[in-house]
Amino acid sequence: MKRHFAQKIALFFAILCYLGAVGVFIGLLMLPAGTEPPIRGSFMASIVFFISCGIVLQVIGNARLQGIISGKTDSVQDAP
Secondary structure, three states, rough: OOHHHHHHHHHHHHHHHHHHHHHHHHHOOOOOOOOHHHHHHHHHHHHHHHHHHHHHHHHHHOOHHHHEEEEEOOOOOOOO
């Protein structure tokens, strides 16, 4: 499958989002035991945000845009 340049950029940022989620998760694990609950909550919300952005960007990066961009359809139609 041939990807458009913008799709390659979206996949790159999806990987960055996944890495960001892993980094924030490691940061969450390294917080001291007596850390305030709002700080822990903000770390967990950041993890959800990064994973959600990564999923959306990955779907955009893997979408088949052949017919949308070129205006041609490559589907096989049955002859009457």
